[in-house]
Amino acid sequence: MSYSELAMNMPQLSKKERKAMASGTHRDWLEDSRIVVKDIYANTTVGQKLGYRYMYDYFDVLKGQLQKGGVRLAALLNEVLG
Known part of the structure; x- marks a missing residue:
């Protein structure tokens, strides 16, 4: 699958989902990624x-x-950037 096909086939996020993803601190985002990486490496x-x-x-x-x-x-x- 090409990157453009991937982009076209991604599910559309609702405003509520986007808000939830953007919430939290940068440290929270890092922890979220750490959990994913830990699972993959395991x-x-x-x-x-x-x-x-x-x-x-x-x-x-x-x-x-x-x-x-x-x-x-x-x-x-x-x-x-405001």
Whole structure:
């Protein structure tokens, strides 16, 4: 799937969902990511070839993290640039 196909197939977030994603502190956002990374590393071994199964297992995580990152970056830019 190309990046443009991925973008077109992402679910649209409601205003409430965007607000929830943008809430919290930068430290909260870091902790959210740390939890995701900890889970991925716990289920991945050194030298493991990351193939279809890995993508299948973590594709929804990837999409969620991309959405959170976009929403949080937008919130940060709105805060900084007014």
